[in-house]
Amino acid sequence: MSANHQEEIVWRALDSFQIELPSWGFANTGTRFGKFIQPAAATTTSEKFSDAGQVHRLTGCCPTVAVHVLWDFPSGLKSVPEVRALAEQYGIRIGSINPNVFQDQIYKHGSLGNPDPEIRRAALDHILESIEIGKQVGSRDASLWFADGSNYPGTAHMRHRRQWFEEGLQKAHGHLLPEQRLLIEYKPFEPAFYHTDIADWGMALLLARSTGPQAKVLVDTGHHYQAQNIEQIVAWLLSENMLGGFHFNDRRYADDDLTLGSIDPYQVFRIFHEIAFFEWETGVRADIAYMIDQSHNLKGKIEAMIQTVVTAQELFAKASLVTREDLARYQQRCELVDAEECLKRAFYMDVRPILLDWRRSKGLAEDPLAACRQSGYLEQITRERAQKNKGVVSSYA
Ligand code: PSV
Ligand code: MN
Secondary structure (H helix, E strand, C coil), X not given: CCHHHHHHHHHHHHHHCCCEEEHHXXXXXXXXXXXXXXXXXXXXXXXXXXXXXXXXXXXXXXXXXXXXXXXXXXXHHHHHXXXXXXXXXXXXXXXXXXXXXXXXXXXXXXXXXXXXXXXXXXXXXXXXXXXXXXXXXXXXXXXXXXCCEECCCCCCCHHHHHHHHHXXXXXXXXXXXXXXXEEEECCCCCCCCCEXXXXXXXXXXXXXXXXXXXXXXXXXXXXXXXXXXXXXXXXXXXXXXXXXXXXXXXXXXXXXXXXXXXXXXXXXXXXXXXXXXXXXXXXXXXXXXXXXXXXXXXXXXXXXXXXXXXXXXHHHHHHHCCCHHHHHHHHHCCCHHHHHHHHHHHHHCCCHHXXXXXXXXXXXXXXXXXXXXXXXXXXXXHHHHHHHHHCCCCXXX
């Protein structure tokens, strides 16, 4: 493949690639042992959007921000005009809407899977309100994650709970506009440590199927057991037209929320490759929402987010360079070494010079991280927010 052709392919890939930032990724977070407070962390929705706006301004590929209803819309639907105005002010759009049916005390034993019908109703009402918020802010996806599960064998009726999930999700689906989607996220454990109601992609897939045609599966890369082959899950969901979106992050042990590509960039590359391979083979553009779900306690949040976005662009660009005609031929003939080399060649290609040209052509910063550091924004928010952050409680005790 000539250098010009490579450049053309990568530019086309970059033009098509957008990734959503999580509002919660700019706020103070920690572990279950306590929060680590950062002087520059955002403590309001306005500050979160301001930070997200900076990341988008520097990288040019994050026009939308995922919101968590309880954290960003404190008065629910009534907060809509204010939050919408903030998004406009900071040059971003509101992306996926995440209901929160895990934080309130009533959800101790579950939300849609709770044995108490009143609690199931409360969870459903909150999800319906989130869908309504989505309609009012022009957001397409309601992204559902449930902490539901149990900690001790014998304490939860798994089949009843599954049925209650089906009922609740079907009701929620009935309230969608034709263009809206419900994304169902799975997670094997945490906070529940014996059983989780939607523990893996198979359960999410079955539930999405029974929910309705606008329900799809959301793959959070941190929500798998060690060594699970995520790109195979991706390939299967693509074949079933059931892959709705990703929550990207990296991990070493469990749901570690580490910077994308910091531990295993080849894994992310292989995921992007499976998507590109599917699109090439079928001629169908996969309708996937790429989102980041990371919240950094130790790194500066804005810098970590820029690192993530740039890494995602690089890995997406590399995956676009796999010579798929060759790969298909090698696979068919079982020419294993050549097939594997096809992937490796693209993975080891240095796409950074092409990315630099692409950024220049778009009038973007050549080095988003350096530009962020030079902009004075980090110093400014540290000055403005330090006092307020001193008052943030760091322990859960
Ligand atoms: C749960 O671990 C999760 O991945 C869900 O997507 C939540 O919305 C997000 O993290 C933030 O708590
Ligand atoms: Mn997630």
